[in-house]
Amino acid sequence: MTTPAPAEQAAPAFSDRLKGLRIQEYGLAAVVVLLFVAGSILKPETFPTLDNVRNMLTQASVVGVLAIGMTFVIATAGIDLSVGSIVAAAGVFGGILIGDGTSSLVFILGAIAFATFLGTVNATAVAYARIVPFIATLAMFSIARGLALLLNDKLPVSLLDLNGGSFGDPRPFSLLWFGNGRIFGIPVSVYVFVAITIAGWIVLNRTRYGRYVVAVGGNREAARIAGVPVRRIIFSVYVLSGLLAGVATVLLCARLGSASPVSGNLYELDAIGAVVIGGTSLAGGRATIVGTFLGVLTFALIFSLMTQLNLSTEVQQVTKGLIVLGAVLLQRSDSRY
């Protein structure tokens, strides 16, 4: 028997990190419930209604899908600032592909392919040109926004003419159906978001790939020495983030019935905010999909509530910032500084 080293005695305060993570998830779940209760008390007529819940979830699903991709990127100690701009660029790109009688599939595949392509550019810049993620994706933030404006002379593209029928009763698997259709009363986009969340959880927690992603963020050198193909992993998360930005594009354009070059503005910050309040560490090595999901719901509830209370968007923005600060301060209690 060896006696414990000094570190063991100095450290009981932040005892088990894994447990700590779970507690944070429970805490955030409690926040979500509390917010819902608060909304129901403050606005009993309009807040706890099926319509409002549907609305909230539909809106949350776009940023939610981005946030799942962002969780993977941040798990490797990276960041992707470009996803909001990619959403705009991919939408307009998909939009200019369509003509008379084209199917929704052309738009959907075109948007996703273009977003994935832009993500691959990020991936190459970060993993192979070794540009720091912040700078590489900041560049793409600007490039993709520029492309969105250039591709169709700064004009939005209407997607209403796609063979989807109407907003009210879109044909299944048409574009508008993804934004406005329902299955058993639940919006299709919510199914998409939840499915991607579940898939994200499984990949991150129950596959070799997910384990590698977190290893790279946790200790890159150690991961390399243990045989993890570090560069390929880093490459892959930016491609994944781009791909999911493509999915988010489809959900957004489907809801609005158009692809606007100014859409998706600052969505990356909402996504990063949701990931961070969920408990994923910006320093890498610690990632939670459940936390991200709850973070997205937290934001959605707060905005819905504030909108119903007639608070201006300016107030909402200030609140958003304060929430992120508060969440990070709370996390600090169990990490080293």
Added chain:
Amino acid sequence: MKRVLEIRNLVKEFPGVKALQGVDLDVLEAEVHCLLGANGAGKSTLIKCVSGVLEPTSGEILFQGEPLPPGDPAGRLKRGIATIYQELDLVPDLSVAESVFLAHEPRRWPLLDLDKMYRESAALLARLGHESIPVRAKVGQLRPAAQQIVSIARALSGNVRLLIMDEPSAILDEGEIKTLFEVVRRLTAEGVGVIYISHRLDEIRRIGDRVTVLADGRTTGTGLPATTPTDQLVQLMVGRKVEQLYPERLVGTDRVLLEVRDARRLPAVRGVSLKVHAGEIVGLGGLVGSGRTELLRLVYGLDQPEAGEFLVEGKLLRSNRPGHAIRRGLGLAPEDRKSQALVLDWSETKNVTIADLNRFSRVLLDVRNERATAHEQLRSLNTVPDDPDRVVRLLSGGNQQKVVLARWLLHQCRVLLLDEPTRGVDIATKAEIYRIISDLAKSGLGVLVVSSELEELVGICTRILVMRDGEIVAELDGKDATEHELLRHAVAPSDAPELAEEVV
């Protein structure tokens, strides 16, 4: 002559380890007092107690006749105690003058008094005989030797009475060492007392006035004249008996598991060939910086070699592909466990299985099986605690090392590369780790172990290869080798011609 520092019966205990068990030391004004000792003898702990980084468990430290308050490293420079560490703690992007006055910049409120900073740092450098170092240059652009002079100037800026130098010559070449010694002599001429730590025995005669030798946390000789014969010093450094620390020595087979042919990556590795057979433990000795770690990195594919071939069981390894090396049966336990081997926020399980996840992965990971398998490996190595969910950050150094070994055990590797496997590990766990290594070799693995602890190499190895300046300069049979002999081969003859003769 007045005493600048007096240490009486100093004891420092860490849980489970007595790092210092009664150390005595006097340092006089205007003398260079050399501190000798093998790795782990307690030199660093002693220095840290004096510089206030550690608080001694008991004993006295008097500085200019007054007891030094424990702790308060920041206050030491004000009192006149400066420490220059081996890894230079300078900020590369600061100018020389800024570095000299870092954290006590002269100010003309509220602005920095740059003129004064440049003027005074130039004066300090001149005092050291190095007015040629440009005070406006960035520290990062200077050679290591010049950086060291800047560190010393920094110490002087606080009116130093006691200067502690921790292996200052380790990063310097012969010419630079001469320059350093001149600087040290200038300081002693001003009455400064110097504690000079070095592995190199020859330096003691060249610069030292008196010597104190540490072994296993005790002073085995204190205040000896610098003229003490080298033989006697070595005896004091290594002379002790540990019963059954080492397992039975292995003989090895003649089946070659790892072969390195003429590996090169300048400047660290200059053409190395070696073979490791099944069932043997091959030691790689030599001074820090002789190219041992770099050689292991080349073999394992972490760095791109300029030339050379690496074969595992007769098959060529692709260079610079750790993943490929692992699949061929190599495993590496690197020098710095925390920064190179472990994901500290991860559980023991995840750290054990990371190199071998395929075993548990169909489409999804079988996490239950993963945890059970890891648990079994951890238990077989007697890891404390063998809780597969425990975060490795909280483990002691020895148990972290066991987690790393469990990883390669699980992977069933053929050749294990170990870099300083017992660094920072207490003596009881050391014995366990030796037994584990020995058992692995007995089961047919080949083990290549880099160590700076001569005693350890002599204790466990079948054969010992000694590296110096990037080349293998000697091969010793483990059962006949002595620490003496190892040291003699490891020290460059150009550094110490007279030493080499004397020891023979």
